[in-house]
Amino acid sequence: ETGVTQSPTHLIKTRGQQVTLRCSSQSGHNTVSWYQQALGQGPQFIFQYYREEENGRGNFPPRFSGLQFPNYSSELNVNALELDDSALYLCASSSGGSGYTFGSGTRLTVV
Amino acid sequence: GENVEQHPSTLSVQEGDSAVIKCTYSDSASNYFPWYKQELGKRPQLIIDIRSNVGEKKDQRIAVTLNKTAKHFSLHITETQPEDSAVYFCAAADYGQNFVFGPGTRLSVLP
Numbered sequence: 007e008t009g010v011t012q013s014p015t016h017l018i019k020t021r022g023q024q025v026t027l028r029c030s031s032q033s034g035h036n037t038v039s040w041y042q043q044a045l046g047q048g049p050q051f052i053f054q055y056y057r058e059e060e061n062g063r064g065n066f067p068p069r070f071s072g073l074q075f076p077n078y079s080s081e082l083n084v085n086a087l088e089l090d091d092s093a094l095y096l097c098a099s100s101s102g103g104s105g106y107t108f109g110s111g112t113r114l115t116v117v
Numbered sequence: 118g119e120n121v122e123q124h125p126s127t128l129s130v131q132e133g134d135s136a137v138i139k140c141t142y143s144d145s146a147s148n149y150f151p152w153y154k155q156e157l158g159k160r161p162q163l164i165i166d167i168r169s170n171v172g173e174k175k176d177q178r179i180a181v182t183l184n185k186t187a188k189h190f191s192l193h194i195t196e197t198q199p200e201d202s203a204v205y206f207c208a209a210a211d212y213g214q215n216f217v218f219g220p221g222t223r224l225s226v227l228p
Contacts (some may be wrong), residue, residue: 036196039215046124048218049161062215096160105151106216110159 009033012097012109017117019087027082027112031098037061038080039106040072041096049096054082085113092116119144121209124218130197131227138222140207141189147209150183150190151216154205164205165192197226 008033019025023107031038037056041049051064055074068086078099092115098106120143130136143152148169153161167174167181167190173182178197183190194201204223208216 041218046221048221051215051217054215064215105163105166108153108162110160 010035010097010099010107010109012095012112014112015110016113017115018036019114021087021089022114023087024085025087025114026062027084027095027097027114029082029099029109030082030099031078031080032107035099035103037099037100037102037106038078039098040080040082040101041098043094043096043111045093052082086115089116097116119147119209121207121217121219123207123222125222127223127225129225129227131172132197132199133153134176134197136192136194136197136224136226137167137200138191138192138205138207140191140219141187142209142217143188144209144211145185145188145216146211149210151208151210152179152192153206153208153218154203154204155221163204183212192206194224199226199228202226222226 011030013028040052041055043049053068054061056087058074071083075081094111095112097109100106121142151166154164155161165179165181167183178195180193204221206221207219210216
């Protein structure tokens with residue numbers, strides 16, 4: 007077990023709805039990054055949080071937002087869901103320059 | 118921003134042969150280059166990484182080489198086995214920042 011846990015594992019939402027995905031980082035890791043992985047593609051960077059502050063953002067619209075809590079766990083919120091938001095959402099934690107440890111991901115399906 | 122290209126997109130080798138996957142990056146500030154293996158339906162897992170102050174690193178059957186001048190790095194797998202079949206992703210990162218992933222290489226090891 008890698009120590010990074012994500013919930014839920016699967017989720018089906020209707021277009022226009024809002025969703026919250028959760029991630030518990032590995033013990034000792036203070037940096038959490040969120041990635042979107044569409045089928046057959048590499049992970050695309052959404053944003054990163056370091057000590058509760060956003061520390062970089064990829065090319066995603068503002069309806070993708072996040073939070074990091076004092077225990078370094080994190081949430082990804084997506085508003086006004088679109089069909090193209092259907093993907094595997096990966097959370098990864100790290101501790102300053104180390105390789106990411108990925109969670110198992112949340113598979114989101116928007117119908 | 119950083120851009121990572123990866124070739125080939127698919128690779129088939131006979132069991133026991135070697136496999137080589139190549140990546141190029143654009144940002145000379147990148148100094149950390151991990152490789153991830155992702156099996157079907159599972160999370161990406163770090164298999165090897167290299168930092169910019171090192172030209173080559175080896176771990177049993179897996180090795181990575183880095184040419185900073187040319188901005189490319191490669192993954193070498195020797196004596197391939199069926200369990201090596203997966204999608205492999207390279208990534209490039211500036212210290213502590215987000216990782217930019219390549220599009221992936223689907224490796225098939227044929228018995």
